[in-house]
Amino acid sequence: MPSAAHDAALLASIGVRRGAPVPAPYAAALRAVPRHLFLPGRIWVRDGHGGYRPLDRAADPDAWARAAYSDQPLVTQLTDGVPTSSASMPSMVLYQLELAGIGGLARQRDSNSRDGIEAPRVLELGTGTGFNAGLLSALLGQDAVTTLELDPALTTQAQRNLKSAGYAPTVIEADAVAGWPPGAPYDRILATFSVDRIPDPWRAQVRPEGSIVTPWYSDWTAYGMLTLAVAADGAAQGRFHPHGSYMTMRTPNGPHAATRPPSEPGGPARRPDPDTAATAGTPATRTRLSPWAVSGDPDTEFHLGLTVPHTSYDWDTTGEHAPIRFALYGADGSVAAVDYDGQQADEFTVTQSGRRRLWDETEVAYARWERLGRPGVERHGLTITPDSTHHVWLDDPGHRLTAIQ
Template sequence: MTTSDPAAAERNALRALLGMVSDELGAPLAPEWERAAWVVPRSAFVPDRVYLGDGLEPCDRGEAPDTWLRSVYADDPVVTQINDGVEPGDGERWPSSSASAPSIVFRMLHMLDVREGHQVLEIGTGTGWNAGLLAHVVGPDRVTTVEVDAALACGAGERLRNRGVRAAVITGDGAEGYVDSAPYDRLVATCSVRSVPRPWVDQVKPGGVILTPWESPWFCYGLLRMVVDGNGTAAGRFSPHSAFMLMRNQRTDLRIFRDVVRDDHRPDESATGLPPWRVAGDDPAARFALGLRLRDVWCTWHDDPDVAGVASRLWIATTDATSWAAVDWDGKADDRFTVWQHGPRRLWDEVAAAYAWWLRNDRPGPGRFGLTVAAQGESVWLDDPGRPLSPGGG
């Protein structure tokens, strides 16, 4: 890619991206979304500074235009903000906002099934590109988008205006929706949630659709598509796609040695034959199912923990930091692992029971699970709403 003819380079890059998106979706991109991609190109919404690589190193459009353009037109997410917009200095860098991978953007727009004239609420404006695509299809003044970060909302609003897009950008808590423009035909979130906010259901018309990325403390994965009925209830199924940043007011900022484990804790020791990587490894179906069963349990790996005889350790803890467990692998045996458990709950026992339940039910993937939101709360189910999951491992 060269900057000798920037306009031609961008056209070629966008054309190539649309081909990659169609390949990823397994079908040509719908004509209305392809037209939208040309009218509101991604490059008009991604900010001039992005953060690349595992180290989240800044890349400025003015200083490295070729690198910037390649990142914008790759079918990958692009980090657009770190540390909630606070300069980290020499401290830890972590992503706090990003432009989602284009293929998942268009997959979600397809799943949302928006039509011209629909009233749409978007939760999580980010760069504003998704709102621009939506507005191109549903029409002017039909999209309301809510962003909790005032700086992000301001930047997105300016980019939308510069492209002539008429959409309402609201700075506020997306969990509350935006009642002033309700009711909506469609509601889409571009951040993941661990629980569906009740205002979303209340602000969507009967027959309307809610589409949101999903996360449990155990595993960030999945999309949830729900349809609202006329009785204040929404229900729908998960699908095995995506991982999004968590809605800010649902974050859990916990660290094992800062918040969970204390020097005076005396954990109980036992052993297990269940390899910890079976429950927290590379199988997304198992991890997704455990996340639904154990809604307040999270885990993290600690390789080479500087403990004699331990090559790797899986830490498990409750989100209220009252119970924890650790499972140690010595790097040799694959059929015996040391277990440590502390607190009122035996967390490894719960995890093992949830995994055994998953095996007994033929290893269900995300598509076999669903969720119902009613006045009395949420209910997760397997295969149909008549098979609700009881909380816990068994």
């Protein structure tokens, strides 16, 4: 069974990743909420080849316990080979709690209690295993925490997990896109999945000067964390932060981000064939922008995901069309293919078709990114007006880059 040594190993590995020891309140919460109590007997870990391998507690309890107390994400539900629920990397869980200022809320709770003022309240969206709700309960008190889970089986299991750890926050089976009005207003709303827009109900349910913290995603990449301060009129403003790659939001009708069906990072499920589309498109052209320049780097992909909207990509290395092909897919059916002939690495063949010229858009966006000094994720911000318009900006809210549709 896991022991104090496992706790110590987890805290040490998180400290190494952070570059500093885990702050005392969060370290105490991690010790008070044993991670193994929130994991099923079978979990899945990366196999190093793009897939997952199972670990069974009954078959190999030592390996299972080491994984449970490692600083890595663990898949807890696999459906048709695709992860549909997971236990997030503990360091990322703490990262989000720190971005949300949960430690400060804990101090505010103690002060409010002395003064007879209502304690701060937090709404978590996406209960999953219940581990994050357990940490919130340890930090703020279970009465301060409401958590929503769409999957009825996960809801029931999370309640059991929390009970086994000694906590009983409010756990509700519900669609997170609508939030939970009966418990509003909240001081914080935290999502454990990524979105590409902020649903209106979230802003409506946050107390003025409260905040929303959520992972972010675009069709280009799932990466980054957004913190938004909400004003009394419903407007919100904040910055993106690096790190974190989370599953997208799910609804009763299937996966989606905030308002539209998303593609998985790397592309939508149904794609036109670039060669078929190219026959109806414009003649092939040449480009000097390498497809390797626009993929693989988190800062590059994050910027392009915001400025070349509703566009995903993948790589074809089968050699069927070209030695290596980089393909772009627009949500409207537009397509572009950038082919490397295996010899000339300073110029590539481009074919494009559809309403949008996706590679042309990418070249323009990439050139602007370079002119702007190759900004990282942390230089980007988001403003949401009371009428729900989303504006992305760079460095300062006055320097707008684009509107998110």
